[in-house]
Amino acid sequence: MGLTELIFIxxxxxxxxxxxxxxxxxxxxPAAAGSILQALRALLxxxxxxxxxxxxxxxxxxxxxxxxxxxxxxxxxLYTLENxxxxxxxxxxxxxxxxxxxxx
Amino acid sequence: xxxxxxxxRCLGIVTVAVFIIIALTPAGNAVxxxxxxxxxxxxxxxxIVVLGAGVMPNxxxxxxxxxxxxxxxxxxxxxxxxxxxxxxxxxxxxxxxxEAGVRAKLAIAMGIPPGSILMEETAKTTREEAIHIANTxxxxxxxxxxxxxxxxxxxxALRVFxxxxxxxxxxxxxxxxxxxxxxxxxxxxxxxxxxESAALVYYKIAGYx
Numbered sequence: 001m002g003l004t005e006l007i008f009i010x011x012x013x014x015x016x017x018x019x020x021x022x023x024x025x026x027x028x029x030p031a032a033a034g035s036i037l038q039a040l041r042a043l044l045x046x047x048x049x050x051x052x053x054x055x056x057x058x059x060x061x062x063x064x065x066x067x068x069x070x071x072x073x074x075x076x077x078l079y080t081l082e083n084x085x086x087x088x089x090x091x092x093x094x095x096x097x098x099x100x101x102x103x104x
Numbered sequence: 105x106x107x108x109x110x111x112x113r114c115l116g117i118v119t120v121a122v123f124i125i126i127a128l129t130p131a132g133n134a135v136x137x138x139x140x141x142x143x144x145x146x147x148x149x150x151x152i153v154v155l156g157a158g159v160m161p162n163x164x165x166x167x168x169x170x171x172x173x174x175x176x177x178x179x180x181x182x183x184x185x186x187x188x189x190x191x192x193x194x195x196x197x198x199x200x201x202x203e204a205g206v207r208a209k210l211a212i213a214m215g216i217p218p219g220s221i222l223m224e225e226t227a228k229t230t231r232e233e234a235i236h237i238a239n240t241x242x243x244x245x246x247x248x249x250x251x252x253x254x255x256x257x258x259x260x261a262l263r264v265f266x267x268x269x270x271x272x273x274x275x276x277x278x279x280x281x282x283x284x285x286x287x288x289x290x291x292x293x294x295x296x297x298x299x300e301s302a303a304l305v306y307y308k309i310a311g312y313x
Contacts, residue, residue: 006128041113043116043120044113044116044117044120045113045116046116047119047120047123048111048112048113048114048116048117048119049112049116050119051115051116051118051119062302077228079158082295082299
């Protein structure tokens with residue numbers, strides 16, 4: 001990916017962020033908005049949780065597959081874990097867990 | 105802030121940094137080039153062995169399987185060996201032909217004589233492929249093989265085939281470490297490197313290589 005494409009995509013994201021910010025302020029201003037810094041911290045926390053959940057899901061998955069292979073005549077490929085759904089569900093898992101944890 | 109909250113945030117910083125480095129810089133490509141195996145100067149061998157990479161439920165070869173099959177067929181057409189072994193099991197449902205069967209049809213359509221094609225349809229792992237194919241080739245006095253697989257899989261495949269007693273020349277079907285330039289491709293490359301590294305560790309611990 002060239003620098004031009006990178007700038008183009010970053011500009012798109014920047015534009016929609018500013019539009020969302022302006023629209024929210026005009027149409028439905030939040031009663032007590034947090035700071036951008038707080039939001040970025042929440043993003044980092046989510047990323048950390050995502051890494052933990054993804055690693056845990058992959059390790060558990062590999063262990064279960066190796067156990068099935070060892071204890072039954074059934075063959076399950078380790079490539080089963082190479083699935084986009086694993087990434088999406090781990091991300092959702094991290095998001096929900098973080099929201100629950102913050103509300104506590 | 106509690107200690108484990110701090111740990112999670114630090115892990116988050118590392119995750120985001122690693123994501124940016126992998127997706128937006130050529131660092132992953134450099135690692136991929138070091139990890140992957142390149143083809144050397146290929147010499148004529150006794151057989152070309154094309155490893156399996158999956159067939160879809162509708163009987164269509166996966167992209168990797170197709171790439172490997174074409175690379176193997178091209179080697180045969182260059183007269184690099186008198187035999188070609190096409191590997192790949194059937195799907196568990198058993199409805200469609202095996203991956204090896206689909207590849208054999210393709211090879212025949214591309215002008216390879218059916219008598220020069222051997223199929224390995226039962227092996228489900230790289231290690232099983234090595235054992236079964238070595239057992240098939242040995243009675244034919246075919247011990248020098250050109251092994252066709254992708255560059256990242258080659259390191260493990262090479263070791264396990266050499267362990268089975270064959271003399272192997274790597275003939276890679278791609279140069280993914282150099283061609284991955286979009287963020288998506290680079291992330292996929294990083295995932296494949298992690299996957300193959302884990303598989304190498306597993307094979308080492310299990311004593312397969």
